[in-house]
Amino acid sequence: MLEPPKVAAAVADAKVHNPSVRRRLSVMNFLNEVAADYPLAVSFASGRPAEAFFELDTWLEGIPRYFDHLASRDGRSADEVARLVGQYGRTNGLINDLVAMQLLADDGVRCRAENIVITAGCQEALALCVQALCVQPGDVVLTRNPTYIGITGVATLADVDLVALDEGAGSVAEAIGRAARTLAAQGRRARALYLIPSFDNPTGATLSQTERLAILDVCQRYRIVVLEDNPYGMFRYEGEAAPSMATLDQHGVVVYLGTYSKTLCPAVRIGCAVVPETLFGDAGASRALLDDLGMRKSFVTVNSSQLNQALVGGVLLAEQCSLERLVAPARHHYRIHRDHLLGRLAAEFPNGCGVSWNRPEGGFFLTLELPFAFGQEQVSHCAENYQVIPLPMSFLALDGSQDRRVRMAFSNVSEAQIDAGVSRFADFVRETVAATPG
């Protein structure tokens, strides 16, 4: 059961002026500093995509292709289009038609171009959605715990309470129902649920289709908007793909958040929010949300860089609006790295040695469970004395429940770095266990 005092504690803690929250939000700076102080240390902390797959030269050359497309679409000359692209642009985006086709081809998300807001990466989409949805004082965002630091930051800066689901031994859907009821009893409202259903950041976990359907059901019942964040959906290494929640959504529960940061590269800073045709069956509410997102965006980034949109548009045209061909080599590379990391962990920790880990079906991350607490002090110690930097899961947690867990990112480390990093971390673990009394 999610007891009221627990919710209250998580909520009270989530204000930006609270020192522990400020500390929570500055953990990434801390990690960057540690990595800069120990440049020879192998870092498993950063979940950046591998640069080997950035084809910026080719992608930049594709910009005129997009100009030609726009010229023939709008009956203008290519020169005129090129000048217009250099101008301020439509707030909700320029390349929405191509993005709609790509979302359908690659993520199974069926939507009209008009229902898409093109954003400066998924991060802006998150910020806009949280602010647009949580407008009353008691409105909160539910999230799994640990969670992506980006939602913690967005909610905190917007002064919106983020409430950790208490999953216990039960299901996510049950935890949502409990949280919704508890909040309602306190006169507050669970307004949105932030979720990464496929290859979660930070845990690497994936929700089954049954779990997704149960979550949609409970969210529809309590009128909770699901913010489905899907940056890793195209990076599945094994197992059968569960449809995205937006694909399964029959009742207008899901706002789908996409990004080209992992499929192309983060520098494009292009993502999107897709609002369902009817929000909980209400077309007016859907239109109002779209208008609200656009209004907010017009005072934050005005519009997403049209030059960057033209670059993405050029790639989408070249790839017939599916990134499958482009992503395939990167996916292969990440799978090999995941397998290599799993293999090294099994070799270094035979019979577990009190250490266990999950096997993510895709994405960039896995979770290690340790027999002792691993926090800021331990990560500094590891960097200095063992030349390895894993990410303490407590940095991404909303309470103290994650102190013995670590996130290992395998997306941007070479196989040689994985070998060295895991072996050094295993030395640290063995020595720590040996030095622990009892």
Ligand SMILES: Cc1ncc(COP(=O)(O)O)c(C=O)c1O
């Ligand atoms: C789960 C998740 N959501 C959103 C983002 C941010 O993506 P973007 O670069 O599109 O802002 C990331 C980046 O790592 C992420 O892991």
